[in-house]
Amino acid sequence: MDGILVSDQNWWTRFLRRHPNLDLVLFLVFMALLGPFVCWLVYRPPEVSATVSSFRGLDPGHRAAAPPTFAVTLRARNRDAWRHCFKPGNGSAVVSYAGVPLARADLPGFCVPALSAATVRFVATGDGFGMPDELHESMEGQRARRERVALAVRVRLDEDLVVPHNPVDWSPMLTLYWCEAMLDGHPPSQCAAFRMTKR
Numbered sequence: 001m002d003g004i005l006v007s008d009q010n011w012w013t014r015f016l017r018r019h020p021n022l023d024l025v026l027f028l029v030f031m032a033l034l035g036p037f038v039c040w041l042v043y044r045p046p047e048v049s050a051t052v053s054s055f056r057g058l059d060p061g062h063r064a065a066a067p068p069t070f071a072v073t074l075r076a077r078n079r080d081a082w083r084h085c086f087k088p089g090n091g092s093a094v095v096s097y098a099g100v101p102l103a104r105a106d107l108p109g110f111c112v113p114a115l116s117a118a119t120v121r122f123v124a125t126g127d128g129f130g131m132p133d134e135l136h137e138s139m140e141g142q143r144a145r146r147e148r149v150a151l152a153v154r155v156r157l158d159e160d161l162v163v164p165h166n167p168v169d170w171s172p173m174l175t176l177y178w179c180e181a182m183l184d185g186h187p188p189s190q191c192a193a194f195r196m197t198k199r
Helices: 011-018 022-041 133-144
Strands: 047-056 069-077 084-086 092-097 100-106 110-112 117-125 150-159 173-182 192-197
Touching: 047 150, 047 173, 069 092, 069 100, 069 110, 069 150, 084 150, 092 117, 110 117
Parallel strands: none
Antiparallel strands: 047 069, 069 117, 084 110, 092 100, 092 150, 100 117, 150 173, 173 192
């Protein structure tokens, strides 16, 4: 029809032509919002270290008057933006020397605040008095040579939810930590973490 101009452009195309940088601005805004959201969902187990602060009952079995007992301090550091809480009664720890378990403990429930740290102290105790003679001789030989005596502290922590505030149905997580703690109480190294999903 004469005198009538029909445009094949919709309102969005005309709007973008009048604002040529708007698509770039929207993309940057989207990425700025997506980054924190992804970080919010990423699960990272707390970093854990273990220190043996005191011990007793490490005599050979025929001379021992008490079971092997270790006072252990766990320090957990949370790098996430939400707290991690672990159920009481389901957490446990085992203290071993040269691959032989010497003592165990049930861990209390505790929480690690967001972007913070928490300290958990517990006492692990053995079932029988003293240590096997061969283990005792090995440990005393290391101490006589002024070598550092390394203990293995295996920690199991049972977490209810990976992301408590997320509507997605996450499975509960079981985290196993393998720590090396020195009998002389030297500064600890970070424990190795192994995660498993409970079904």
